[in-house]
Amino acid sequence: MQESSYTLTRRQNRKSLFIAFGITVVFFLIELTGGYLTNSLALLSDAGHMFTDVLALGMSLLAMRFATRPPTQHNTFGFHRLEIFAALANGLTLVGISIYIFIESYHRFLEPQKVAGLPMLLVAISGLVANMLSGYFLHRSRGQSLNIKGAYLHVLGDALGSIGAITAGVIMWQTGWMYADPLFSLLIGVIIIISSVRLLRETVHVLMQGTPAHIDINQVRAAISHFQDVIGIHDLHIWTLTNGIEAMTLHVNVDENISRENHDVLIKEIRELSRSRFGIEHTTVQIELVDDNEHDCIVSEPVR
Numbered sequence: 001m002q003e004s005s006y007t008l009t010r011r012q013n014r015k016s017l018f019i020a021f022g023i024t025v026v027f028f029l030i031e032l033t034g035g036y037l038t039n040s041l042a043l044l045s046d047a048g049h050m051f052t053d054v055l056a057l058g059m060s061l062l063a064m065r066f067a068t069r070p071p072t073q074h075n076t077f078g079f080h081r082l083e084i085f086a087a088l089a090n091g092l093t094l095v096g097i098s099i100y101i102f103i104e105s106y107h108r109f110l111e112p113q114k115v116a117g118l119p120m121l122l123v124a125i126s127g128l129v130a131n132m133l134s135g136y137f138l139h140r141s142r143g144q145s146l147n148i149k150g151a152y153l154h155v156l157g158d159a160l161g162s163i164g165a166i167t168a169g170v171i172m173w174q175t176g177w178m179y180a181d182p183l184f185s186l187l188i189g190v191i192i193i194i195s196s197v198r199l200l201r202e203t204v205h206v207l208m209q210g211t212p213a214h215i216d217i218n219q220v221r222a223a224i225s226h227f228q229d230v231i232g233i234h235d236l237h238i239w240t241l242t243n244g245i246e247a248m249t250l251h252v253n254v255d256e257n258i259s260r261e262n263h264d265v266l267i268k269e270i271r272e273l274s275r276s277r278f279g280i281e282h283t284t285v286q287i288e289l290v291d292d293n294e295h296d297c298i299v300s301e302p303v304r
């Protein structure tokens with residue numbers, strides 16, 4: 001029954017992602033065309049941000065698909081890391097789009113260009129509607145998957161860009177003040193660059209096999225040290241394979257007189273603790289036997 005429920009949840013999550021992806025692609029093309037025809041940089045900027053949503057949602061779909069593939073002889077951890085490399089490409093694309101927006105905004109501040117305010121406004125409103133529709137489908141599943149939660153936050157951020165484009169359209173339509181276009185383009189660019197820096201920082205942290213931000217390695221060490229047969233712990237490493245999938249390896253010192261039964265029970269207890277309390281699914285435990293003379297020489301130092 002649990003396996004069937006898990007499969008159903010994955011199918012529902014994939015369906016929500018696919019619907020949001022389709023909506024975003026269609027309205028990205030609408031905004032891109034509308035921005036070109038109305039000569040609106042703000043609209044083109046928002047289309048650029050929506051394009052990053054296309055990448056993010058597409059990355060999430062691919063990640064869910066590849067995550068189901070079994071490991072091979074050449075990829076013993078499976079294909080989870082493809083999501084991380086896709087995130088890196090996504091972040092670099094965000095930076096490139098932001099730089100383009102800043103350069104174009106600078107030129108338009110020097111030489112303001114006429115923008116068709118009302119058509120721009122209508123297209124920007126359609127973009128906001130697209131973000132709201134995508135957000136609706138992703139909102140239902142965001143609590144079940146960190147992957148979908150990231151895509152949901154991406155779409156939510158893009159909604160702010162659409163609001164900026166709408167505001168610029170209203171100002172230009174009502175007042176004819178064309179500086180509103182590059183001004184709000186800069187604001188959208190700032191939103192994008194903040195998202196890209198955060199994404200790149202998190203991606204590089206994963207690629208460097210850093211400890212996941214939501215796991216305190218010293219708490220893990222302390223929790224395992226409380227087991228009766230544990231004398232010391234060293235070579236403790238915790239890292240992320242992809243969002244929501246963590247792995248851990250550690251060496252545990254125990255008395256050489258420990259029985260085989262207690263030896264096996266200890267490994268099982270450590271794995272169960274890692275899974276239930278810290279959410280670490282992949283745990284490898286190396287048991288090292290020590291004699292009485294070595295007990296006092298073993299110290300488990302906290303990690304700074």
